[in-house]
Amino acid sequence: GENVEQHPSTLSVQEGDSAVIKCTYSDSASNYFPWYKQELGKRPQLIIDIRSNVGEKKDQRIAVTLNKTAKHFSLHITETQPEDSAVYFCAATDSGNTPLVFGKGTRLSVIA
Amino acid sequence: NAGVMQNPRHLVRRRGQEARLRCSPMKGHSHVYWYRQLPEEGLKFMVYLQKENIIDESGMPKERFSAEFPKEGPSILRIQQVVRGDSAAYFCASSRDGRYGYTFGSGTRLTVV
Numbered sequence: 001g002e003n004v005e006q007h008p009s010t011l012s013v014q015e016g017d018s019a020v021i022k023c024t025y026s027d028s029a030s031n032y033f034p035w036y037k038q039e040l041g042k043r044p045q046l047i048i049d050i051r052s053n054v055g056e057k058k059d060q061r062i063a064v065t066l067n068k069t070a071k072h073f074s075l076h077i078t079e080t081q082p083e084d085s086a087v088y089f090c091a092a093t094d095s096g097n098t099p100l101v102f103g104k105g106t107r108l109s110v111i112a
Numbered sequence: 113n114a115g116v117m118q119n120p121r122h123l124v125r126r127r128g129q130e131a132r133l134r135c136s137p138m139k140g141h142s143h144v145y146w147y148r149q150l151p152e153e154g155l156k157f158m159v160y161l162q163k164e165n166i167i168d169e170s171g172m173p174k175e176r177f178s179a180e181f182p183k184e185g186p187s188i189l190r191i192q193q194v195v196r197g198d199s200a201a202y203f204c205a206s207s208r209d210g211r212y213g214y215t216f217g218s219g220t221r222l223t224v225v
Contacts, residue, residue, distance in 0.1 A: 043216040093211075096211075099157050101157065102155040102156075103154060
């Protein structure tokens with residue numbers, strides 16, 4: 001089955017700097033890669049996703065890149081703000097009857 | 113649109129009791145997924161259901177855990193004879209087509225004392 005590795009497990013950045021979180025996956029059939037943000041004590045919320053027919057997707061300060069050959073994808077947050085502080089999870093699936101498999105998460109701290 | 117509704121938000125059970133967790137998917141969503149989250153850990157898949165069918169239960173422990181999604185009413189995750197190790201946050205998610213865009217509920221935080 002699918003296995004998703006996520007790095008780093010913790011990340012601290014100064015406000016205004018960029019943050020990058022990386023994930024690798026094992027199943028070459030995977031074709032859908034969402035990212036979720038989870039604030040303390042709250043539910044995971046979808047912030048951006050990418051499908052395998054594109055290499056990059058951007059939404060304001062957030063972007064995701066996908067390298068299918070290397071089987072890795074990354075989340076990029078620019079101009080970080082304190083409200084970006086949360087745990088971020090990457091996930092992957094082949095979009096069939098296989099449920100999303102999640103990475104273990106990255107705790108991002110943005111220091112004002 | 114009420115989103116994915118889970119109840120209760122918090123549940124305390126003594127060892128050996130039963131825990132029942134409920135999940136109502138978003139309107140128009142017929143695919144339901146249950147995940148377990150331990151403190152400082154990721155989301156571990158447990159079971160995937162559609163109405164009246166279990167599609168994938170590969171993440172469910174073989175004993176004491178069961179799930180259903182009846183024709184009418186919410187999906188239920190049942191844990192019998194709970195033990196301390198069952199303490200966790202249990203999240204339900206739903207999707208319209210079983211492929212993209214899972215929406216999560218607010219979770220049920222189970223504490224076994």
